Amino acid sequence: MSGSRQAHGAWRSGLGRDRSAVGWPIGSARLVGSSPSTSPTAQLDVPAQVEVYRHDIGAGVPTDGPFDLIHARFVLMHLRDRENLLRMLVDALAPGGLLVLGESPNRPQEVLSAPSDADAELAHRVVGAGVRLTGRVSTAWEWAHEVEQHFVAAGLRDIRGFEYTPMVTGGDAAALLVSTHVAQAEPLLLKEGVTRDEISRFHLLMRDSRFRAWPFMRMVMTAGRKPLDTEVGR
Numbered sequence: 001m002s003g004s005r006q007a008h009g010a011w012r013s014g015l016g017r018d019r020s021a022v023g024w025p026i027g028s029a030r031l032v033g034s035s036p037s038t039s040p041t042a043q044l045d046v047p048a049q050v051e052v053y054r055h056d057i058g059a060g061v062p063t064d065g066p067f068d069l070i071h072a073r074f075v076l077m078h079l080r081d082r083e084n085l086l087r088m089l090v091d092a093l094a095p096g097g098l099l100v101l102g103e104s105p106n107r108p109q110e111v112l113s114a115p116s117d118a119d120a121e122l123a124h125r126v127v128g129a130g131v132r133l134t135g136r137v138s139t140a141w142e143w144a145h146e147v148e149q150h151f152v153a154a155g156l157r158d159i160r161g162f163e164y165t166p167m168v169t170g171g172d173a174a175a176l177l178v179s180t181h182v183a184q185a186e187p188l189l190l191k192e193g194v195t196r197d198e199i200s201r202f203h204l205l206m207r208d209s210r211f212r213a214w215p216f217m218r219m220v221m222t223a224g225r226k227p228l229d230t231e232v233g234r
């Protein structure tokens with residue numbers, strides 16, 4: 001970004017529960033995080049300088065913008081109004097600002113190694129229940145690969161992307177992220193018939209280095225830049 005531009009902050013929508021998610025752009029003019037959770041500050045492990053807002057992205061921006069960077073990972077894919085939300089995020093960008101969306105397409109989980117056959121079966125059951133649940137609550141698995149076209153339609157420039165699938169090995173960052181997502185979905189998983197003991201065992205498996213799998217969840221990251229005022233129309 002040009003050195004003569006006024007610096008604006010960064011906003012991350014849909015904070016997860018822990019730091020394993022993604023690093024923060026420390027040094028940014030202002031860091032804003034938001035989560036619809038009822039007690040975000042109690043649950044979130046974020047650097048002290050982050051302003052945390054309890055906020056539903058459907059309500060627009062949580063505080064005054066605009067922003068030089070807006071990041072939302074695994075958020076819009078779950079929300080029915082995702083196309084309008086994407087346009088709202090573009091509106092909230094400062095000219096020259098970046099929108100970065102991480103979304104996930106689906107593929108069957110493949111367990112490669114587990115302490116026992118029962119553990120492999122348990123991992124399939126817990127993840128399978130999670131996939132069924134998310135499929136029911138307006139999750140669009142095809143959205144991950146559609147974001148690029150929506151970025152074009154919204155007038156973003158310099159669109160870049162990558163697709164990333166880390167093997168999940170018990171104890172590594174990918175396994176801890178899966179564990180975090182299962183913790184977030186626990187009330188729904190219980191309703192789906194998964195027991196508390198099974199969920200506890202699943203969390204232990206995600207910390208057991210004998211567990212390895214290709215995950216059901218891949219990440220497609222798409223980034224695009226809002227044109228500067230001088231570029232509009234060019």
Ligand SMILES: C[S@@+](CC[C@H](N)C(=O)[O-])C[C@H]1O[C@@H](n2cnc3c(N)ncnc32)[C@H](O)[C@@H]1O
Pocket residue numbers: 013014015016017021034035036037055056057058072073074075078079181184
């Ligand atoms: C699968 S989690 C992803 C968490 C985190 N962004 C990450 O990458 O690990 C989905 C996130 O979407 C957020 N979310 C769901 N509905 C939302 C809404 N209406 N407004 C803002 N965030 C929402 C939840 O708070 C949750 O943290």
